Amino acid sequence: MPGQEDEEREFDLRWADDAAHKEPSARARMLAARWKENPPGPVPFRAAPDRGTSLRSSWMSTALVLGCVAVVIVVLGYARFRAPY
Template sequence: MSEGGGRERESGLMWADGAGHGEPSARARTLAARRRDNPPGPVPFRGEPEYRGPSGRSSWVSAAVVLGRVVEVTVPLGHVGLRPY
């Protein structure tokens, strides 16, 4: 890169950094107008999750099912290992 090109680039960067912000985009204006006309309601800090999965069971029931399956597999395997042959 030539010396003149470096100065031109530096000058362009300084001009871009010093430029003020223009008006917001059309999407930002639309969203601001929609929010102004219909403000959102209050939201709790941590609300209860409404999604309970495809089966509709809560998480503790799912955990109990998984624990039951683990016990169901490990108990017979433990008894097989304890029998002397």
């Protein structure tokens, strides 16, 4: 009777979802205990990038990608030009 088992399971899931008190996960309990004794310091959402090297490497990687695309276009055009019709 698979239909009856599904109904019982659905009832159990609804019952669990409607519980008044939900127990936190083991990781949440572990972190709460650890932070009670030694609270974590503030952490920024995103770290500020190092402007000197990050900006330069960004432009260099962009130029490298565009250069590779240009080379592929030239090679494909040359191959089509040289191909017998």
